[in-house]
Amino acid sequence: MKKLKALGFKVTPFLEVAGDIEEVIAICRKWQTKRGTLPYNIDGMVIKVNDFELHRKMGATIKSPRWAIARKFPAEQAISNIVDIILSVGRTGTVTPIAILEPVQLSGSVVSRSTLHNQDEIERKDIRIGDTVIVEKGGEIIPKIVKVVTEKRTGKERKFRMPGNCPVCNSKLLQDEDKVAVRCINKSCPAQVKGSILHFASRSAMNIDGLGYMLVEQLVEKKLVRNFADIYGLKLDVLIDIERMGKKSSENLLNAIEQSKGSGFARFIYALGIRHVGIRAAHILALAFCTMTDLMKASFDDLESLEEIGPVIAESIVQFFKTKENRKLITDLKQAAVKMERVKKSQGKMAFSGKTFVLTGKMENFTREEARECIEMLGGKVTSSVSKKTDFVIAGDDPGSKLDKAMKLGVRVVNEDEFREMVGE
Ligand SMILES: [Zn+2]
Known part of the structure; x- marks a missing residue:
């Protein structure tokens, strides 16, 4: 130190x-x-x-x-009052009740809201509007309500019931099949559109710097953006007219939008926000299918046979691409020149043309065979022993003597992260 x-x-x-x-x-x-x-x-x-x-x-x-x-440290607790219970609609349409608390100091920050998850949770803890409650903040950032201090009840507390309709778009809410949650299934529900656009633009997805909460809110309210494809149709004169957007920040945003087109296949799959498809699953899919066309054609069995892709994820992907609007969205994004294939071509010439690779050690995200396929697809060659002619040694965990030899010969050694970058993932 x-x-x-x-x-x-x-x-x-x-x-x-x-x-x-x-x-x-x-x-x-x-x-x-x-x-x-x-x-x-x-x-x-x-x-x-x-x-x-x-x-x-x-x-x-x-x-x-x-x-x-x-x-x-053991979780810290504080006492507060539930002023109100409001509803929040997430990007997948899940409607979550949230307790608005009288602000209280807890573990170095002010807590003023806490999720109540669902109606069952509210009933289990018998939480009512006006209740005095014990709030706790443990290792997690999100505070939770531990229990109601029932001795403090005055009789003025009100029970809460989940509504039958979406608080944002007024569509009828449906019970989730497997869970206790309720869901708004209206795809053009503004709350869901905003949530999915923010997800699409987020750092681990398409990484569009500047497309934040306030702006998305306005773009959706003004119907300038109704889906991901609309982002790529935004023009300077339209952006400048938006509150608090100057010329400079509008230009920066358009730049970031342009750049995001080359984010790569895995990020793009993740950005689509297919239910149950997280970053890791997106990488596995990007590796297994070279292009969006292949992924869209994949059957339930094709998908489920992949390592780490279970029936729930497989079904969700099939359903996503079965939906007409989603297929249209992909076509529109393709037309906007968003890259959605694995291969990174550099001006006609294959990125690894004439390059020789040697693989050693275990990689986290690639089997030997997958790594070989990746290299060959980009025009490279994989050999089994290191020599002066070797261009790269890809070293995973527990590399063998090949690594020592590469060091001795001065051959360039790259780790898994660097390799993923090289293959455009
Ligand atoms: Zn809704």
Whole structure:
């Protein structure tokens, strides 16, 4: 830590060395009470053994070393009142009841709302508007209502019932088949459109910097954006007219929108917001199917046979592409020149033309065969031994002697992340 500090890294000034475990416990207790004085929130302490010889003796479990642990503080609690219960419509249409609380200080921040999840949860805890409740914030960022202080009831509290219609678009709400949630199934419900656009533009999806909450709100209200494809049709004169959008920020936004077209196949699949398809599933799909056309043609069985893709995800994907509007959306996005295939071609010439690769070690996201396919698809060649003619050695976990040889010969070694970048994922 001292060395890191000397090198210019920011190191916590609250680092302390303890002589024995009793002292460790005392330091933890001290910070548990003093945590509110820190300029940031903490939910626990990291304790490390500072003797390298002991590190070796203690070893590690599969997941983590035994000489470093994170000790979480017990959750803090506070008392507040439920002023109201409002409804929030998410991007998949799920309607969630949210308790509006009298603002209360808890673990270094002010808490003024807490999700109540669904009607069942409200009934189970018998939560009513006007109730005095105990709020808790543990390791998670989101506070929760632990229980109602029933002794404080005056008789003026009101029970809450989920409505039958969407609070935003007034469509009839349907019960979710598998869950206790209720859902608005109107695809053009403004709340869902806003939510899905924000997801599409988010950092881990298409990464459109500048397309934030306030702007999306206005674009959807003014019906300038009704789906993802509309984003790519936005023009400068239209943007400038929007409240708080200057010329400069409008131009920056249009730039970011243009750039997002090349975000890559995996990000694009994730950005579509298909139910149950997260970042990881999107990567698996991008790897298994070279193009959007192939993915759209995939049957339930094709999808379910993929590692880590279960029946729920497979069914969700099939349903998504069965829907006419979604197919039209893909066509429109294609027309807007959004890239939706795996291969990254560089001016007609294949990216890996004439390059020789050697694979060693285990990769997290590719099997050997998949990595080979990727390389060959981009015009490269995979050989089994390292020589001076090798251009790249792709080293995963536990690389073998090939890595040593590559180092000796000065062959460029790349890790899995770098490889994924090279293949355009
Ligand atoms: Zn709705």
